[in-house]
Amino acid sequence: MYRLNKKELMILIKEEIRKAKNESIDEAYIKRHVADPQGGAIRQELVSAPPRFNVKKIEGVYQTFFYKALYGLATQTRRDYNIPDKNKQMFVTNREEYYEFIKDLEANFNVDSARDYEKSLRKAAVRPARNQTERYVNTLLQASTTTRSDYPGEGTKLVDATRRSALYYTDNDFPVVSFPDPDNQIPTDSLMRVAFLPHDELSGVAPGAIQHHPGQEGKDIDAYVDMLSSQEAKQKEEIFSTEKTDPQQGKSIVNTGIGSLKRPDNFVPDPKFVSVPIDEYEDEEYDDRDTFS
Numbered sequence: 001m002y003r004l005n006k007k008e009l010m011i012l013i014k015e016e017i018r019k020a021k022n023e024s025i026d027e028a029y030i031k032r033h034v035a036d037p038q039g040g041a042i043r044q045e046l047v048s049a050p051p052r053f054n055v056k057k058i059e060g061v062y063q064t065f066f067y068k069a070l071y072g073l074a075t076q077t078r079r080d081y082n083i084p085d086k087n088k089q090m091f092v093t094n095r096e097e098y099y100e101f102i103k104d105l106e107a108n109f110n111v112d113s114a115r116d117y118e119k120s121l122r123k124a125a126v127r128p129a130r131n132q133t134e135r136y137v138n139t140l141l142q143a144s145t146t147t148r149s150d151y152p153g154e155g156t157k158l159v160d161a162t163r164r165s166a167l168y169y170t171d172n173d174f175p176v177v178s179f180p181d182p183d184n185q186i187p188t189d190s191l192m193r194v195a196f197l198p199h200d201e202l203s204g205v206a207p208g209a210i211q212h213h214p215g216q217e218g219k220d221i222d223a224y225v226d227m228l229s230s231q232e233a234k235q236k237e238e239i240f241s242t243e244k245t246d247p248q249q250g251k252s253i254v255n256t257g258i259g260s261l262k263r264p265d266n267f268v269p270d271p272k273f274v275s276v277p278i279d280e281y282e283d284e285e286y287d288d289r290d291t292f293s
Contacts, residue, residue, distance in 0.1 A: 004209060028053055028139065028173065029225040032165040035150035042163065046221065048229035049147060050122040053137070055173040058210070059191035061136055066129035066189050067095075074101045083108055130194045131207075138206030141165035169195050169209050170218035258287045 028049035033042045051057075074092040077083070083104050084090055085097065092101050105114035142148045142165065151163035170175045174192055179185040186192045195212035213221065 007292060028055065028167060029222045030165055030167055031145050032141070032147060033149040033151055033163040042150060046225045048225045049167060050144070050147065052140060053167055055169055055191060058133070058167075062129055062133040062191050062194060063189050065132040066125050069125035069128045071098060073124055074098055077101075077117075077121065078104075081108065110230060122211050126188050126193055132210040133191075133194055134206045137167055138164060138209040141167065141209065164206060164209065166208055166211055168213045168218065168222075170213050170222050171215065172219060172222075174212075177212075 030047050030049050030053070032045050032047060034045050035042050036225070071092045073096070075090060078085070078090045078092065079146060083101075085100055085104065092098050102114065102118055108114075109117070109243075140147075147165055149163055149165040174195075176192075182196055186196060191210070192212075194210045212218075220222065
C-alpha cells in the first residue's frame with residue numbers, strides 16, 4: 001500500500017486547510033450588525049455560516065448539554081424517591097444507566113405514570129441545554145471578526161440583545177419543518193427545539209442566537225449569501241495567485257512592495273565567500289567601525 005511521504009502529507013494538509021477556510025454551509029447564514037467605521041449608524045449584514053456552525057455539529061453540542069441535564073435530573077429523582085439501581089447506586093451518568101432508571105420507575109410506579117414523569121424530565125432538561133447551546137453559539141459568533149456584531153454596550157453589562165449576531169438555519173437543514181404541535185412533537189434532543197420554538201421565554205445569556213428562517217424566503221436569502229461568499233473567495237484566490245514580472249530579473253515574482261525576494265536568474269555566487277556560524281564570534285568584541293565609518 002502506497003504511503004504519503006512527509007512532503008506530500010504537508011501539501012495535502014495545507015490543501016485541506018485552504019478548502020476549509022473557503023468552505024461555507026449551504027443551508028445556514030448569519031445575520032450580524034456592523035458599525036460604520038466613519039461613525040455612522042450600525043448596519044445589518046448577512047454572511048455565510050462557516051463550517052463550525054454545521055447543523056450536525058451544533059446539534060451534537062446541544063445533545064451533550066441536554067443529556068448532561070437529563071442525567072442530572074434522573075439522579076436527583078433516584079435520591080428523592082430513594083430508588084437505587086441494581087448496584088445500589090443513585091447516580092445516572094450514561095444512556096445505559098438512564099434506561100435502567102426508566103425500568104426502575106416503572107417498577108415503583110404504574111407504567112403510565114412512569115412514562116409521563118420521564119417525559120416531564122426530558123422537557124425540563126431542554127431549557128438549560130437550550131440556554132447553554134445558544135450561549136455557546138453566541139461565543140463562537142463573537143469570537144470571529146467575520147461573524148461578530150458591533151453592538152452597543154459591548155464590553156459592559158448593558159448589552160443590546162437585539163443587535164447580537166444570530167445563526168439562521170433554513171428548511172434545508174432539518175428533515176421535518178412543520179409541526180402542528182411543536183412543543184409536544186419536536187424531539188427533546190433535537191436542535192429544532194432551539195431553532196423553532198419561541199425565544200422570549202429564555203432567561204439565558206444569549207437568547208435568539210440560533211433561529212430558523214422557514215419557507216422559500218430563507219432558502220433564497222441563503223442562496224444569495226452563498227453567492228456573495230463564493231465571489232469573495234474567488235476574488236481572494238485571484239489576488240493571491242496574481243504574479244508580476246520584474247523586468248530587471250526576467251523572473252516571475254510576487255510583488256512585495258520592497259523589491260524582489262527571489263534570486264535573479266543571472267546571479268553568480270562569489271567563490272571566495274565563506275559562510276561562518278555567528279556563534280563562533282560570540283566571545284569576541286564586535287567592532288563596527290568599518291561598517292559605519
